Amino acid sequence: MLDLTRSTKAFDDAKDILPGGVDSPVRSYRSVDSNPPFISSASGDHIYDIDGNEYIDYVLSWGPMILGHADPEVTAALQEAVPRGTSYGAPTLLETELAKKIQAFVPSMEMMRLVNSGTEATMSALRVARGYTGRDKIVKFIGCYHGHSDSLLVKAGSGLATFGVPDSPGVPANVAKDTVTLPYNDKEAFKSFFDAHGDEIAAVIVEPVAGNMGCVPPVEGFLELLREETAKHETVLIFDEVMCGFRASSGGAQKRYQIVPDMTCLGKIVGGGMPLAVFGGRKAIMSCVAPAGPVYQAGTLSGNPLATTAGLATMSVLQRDPTVFRKAEESTDYLCRGLLRVAKEVGVPVQVQWVGSMFTLFFSDKPVRNFDDANACDREAFKKFFAYNLEHGIYYAPSQFESNFMSIAHSQADLDTSIQIAKKAFQVLKA
Ligand SMILES: Cc1ncc(COP(=O)(O)O)c(C=O)c1O
Numbered sequence: 001m002l003d004l005t006r007s008t009k010a011f012d013d014a015k016d017i018l019p020g021g022v023d024s025p026v027r028s029y030r031s032v033d034s035n036p037p038f039i040s041s042a043s044g045d046h047i048y049d050i051d052g053n054e055y056i057d058y059v060l061s062w063g064p065m066i067l068g069h070a071d072p073e074v075t076a077a078l079q080e081a082v083p084r085g086t087s088y089g090a091p092t093l094l095e096t097e098l099a100k101k102i103q104a105f106v107p108s109m110e111m112m113r114l115v116n117s118g119t120e121a122t123m124s125a126l127r128v129a130r131g132y133t134g135r136d137k138i139v140k141f142i143g144c145y146h147g148h149s150d151s152l153l154v155k156a157g158s159g160l161a162t163f164g165v166p167d168s169p170g171v172p173a174n175v176a177k178d179t180v181t182l183p184y185n186d187k188e189a190f191k192s193f194f195d196a197h198g199d200e201i202a203a204v205i206v207e208p209v210a211g212n213m214g215c216v217p218p219v220e221g222f223l224e225l226l227r228e229e230t231a232k233h234e235t236v237l238i239f240d241e242v243m244c245g246f247r248a249s250s251g252g253a254q255k256r257y258q259i260v261p262d263m264t265c266l267g268k269i270v271g272g273g274m275p276l277a278v279f280g281g282r283k284a285i286m287s288c289v290a291p292a293g294p295v296y297q298a299g300t301l302s303g304n305p306l307a308t309t310a311g312l313a314t315m316s317v318l319q320r321d322p323t324v325f326r327k328a329e330e331s332t333d334y335l336c337r338g339l340l341r342v343a344k345e346v347g348v349p350v351q352v353q354w355v356g357s358m359f360t361l362f363f364s365d366k367p368v369r370n371f372d373d374a375n376a377c378d379r380e381a382f383k384k385f386f387a388y389n390l391e392h393g394i395y396y397a398p399s400q401f402e403s404n405f406m407s408i409a410h411s412q413a414d415l416d417t418s419i420q421i422a423k424k425a426f427q428v429l430k431a
Contacts, residue, residue: 002391006051007038031399032383037390042069044409047395055395056414058404062397063211063243063268066328066357067317068409074272077313078306087304094308101315102270102278105251106241108260112280113289114303118242118267119147121277122205124289124297125263126151129203129236131295132285139193139204141184143371143401145212146205146240146265154179184210184370185219191229198233203263208253211243211403213374214360215353223259230262236285242267242277243403246318248356250325256356272310275301324408328357331415332406335359338419346426348381357406361385361396361422374401381429388425394418 014021022028022036029036037049045068047057057069067074099112115121126138126149138151146152153167154176166176180201182189194201208223210216230237239261245252246269254261263281270278280286288295301307318324336352336359343350349365362368363378363385382400389396394417397404 002053003051004035004037004049004053007049008035010038010050011035026397026399026402029398031379031401032386034387034390034398036398044068044070045407045411045414053393055390055393056410056418057395058406058418059395059397060405060407061268061273063247063358063403063405064271064273066246066269066324066405066407067272067314068407069273071272071314071317071409073317074310074313077309081306081309084305086306087301089300092303092305092308094305094312095303098270098308098312098315099278099280101312101319102266102280104319105315106245106254106264106266107251108254108262108282109264109266109278109280110283111286112278113286113297114308115277115279115297115299116275116301116304116307117147118240118265118277119149120299121242121265121267121279122146122152122238122240123149125238125265125279125281126203126205127297128279128285128288128295129238129263131293132288133202133234133236135200135202135235137178137180137197137200138202139180139182141206141210142181143184143213143216143374144205144207144210144240146207147242150175151179152205154181183372184213184216185222186370187219187222187225190222190225194229194233198229198235201230201233201235203236203238204230205238205240207244208239208241208257208259208261209244209248209355209358211358213371213401214362214368215355215358215403216360216368216370216374217353217355218253218257219369223253223257227259227261236263236281237261238263238265238281240265244355244358245269246325247328247358247405250318250322253355269314270311271307272312272314274304274307274310276304276307276311325356327408328406331408331410332357332359335406335410335415335418338415339422342419342423343426346423346430348426348429358403359406360400360403362400384429385422385425388428389421392421392424394421 267277
């Protein structure tokens with residue numbers, strides 16, 4: 001039995017002062033009806049809690065740690081940078097250097113701005129798209145998450161195209177009404193909406209590989225259609241690659257599927273585990289950003305020297321060693337095929353979906369293509385599977401609607417252990 005006595009006590013203490021005991025809701029383990037381990041350290045593919053338990057980590061801080069935790073090169077770069085000061089609020093060489101490295105991976109980002117979080121990147125990109133086009137309405141897809149800014153926290157309704165209603169108290173109805181939600185991977189719904197309203201739309205924002213309803217790849221022709229229609233109607237196409245950037249391929253989903261968006265948002269891996277994200281795109285659009293242009297965007301800590309140092313060290317490893325992506329993908333492939341194999345042996349119907357180095361195991365007997373499919377999964381089975389794995393030292397994302405991630409630090413032995421434990425978890429489910 002997993003002993004989480006100290007974590008449970010820490011969680012109770014935290015609840016007095018942090019809403020729900022956490023600083024980001026999914027960490028609370030509410031969707032799996034349990035209490036989270038409180039983490040004390042992490043190294044390579046392992047993470048350790050304050051009760052002394054050790055886990056093989058497939059959350060990896062929700063994606064950033066593709067090199068594994070506490071990578072020696074990133075750690076050394078940070079140790080060297082700290083004595084030079086933690087923030088200046090003034091230009092540094094690091095920012096231009098990092099931007100150039102990012103551009104080498106994602107050439108469509110002709111110009112970019114560094115920010116502090118994925119939320120800030122998508123929120124700012126939308127403002128720029130609105131400023132550039134002079135239009136207010138945007139399109140997002142049901143089940144795609146783009147951070148928690150008002151325009152993007154909008155509930156999907158049923159029907160072909162639902163003009164948004166707020167998904168959370170505190171989001172003004174007046175803001176939400178400018179967000180149109182459409183079903184992911186539904187080419188017909190998109191085409192008919194765009195035929196009627198394309199000219200009113202400032203931006204279409206999409207996770208080109210969805211990760212926030214679990215890992216859901218785009219169906220054939222979906223991204224192509226978005227590209228064609230947005231070009232036709234002079235709407236800005238924004239790829240939110242905060243999650244799938246550096247995971248779907250070295251150049252993100254846009255490289256994997258060969259679709260060039262007008263704007264791109266990146267986060268997670270670009271900051272090497274520090275608070276850093278970036279939005280960018282065509283020069284004509286990014287030239288609207290202040291002070292080059294009239295669209296305001298700013299940040300006291302933007303381009304912070306420690307965050308850029310961690311990002312640069314991570315990007316440098318990725319640039320120098322292209323096998324990183326191949327290794328992460330091969331390990332993902334190995335694990336996912338193993339999970340499918342043992343589920344089949346035991347006779348539990350699951351879908352394991354993966355793209356590059358992100359993956360989700362869905363308790364469903366049919367492929368998951370959109371939010372409705374994800375929502376129809378057997379969440380009770382997921383909870384039991386999750387609990388068994390945690391108990392046996394495998395740390396998956398605590399929700400059926402999340403992606404898991406692979407690092408190059410995951411050893412063959414750990415992948416095999418994970419597959420064996422999954423098999424036992426399926427057997428317990430079946431019993
Ligand atoms: C695709 C996507 N966009 C935006 C965000 C928001 O990023 P952050 O949590 O850094 O604000 C996330 C977070 O998981 C994400 O997955």
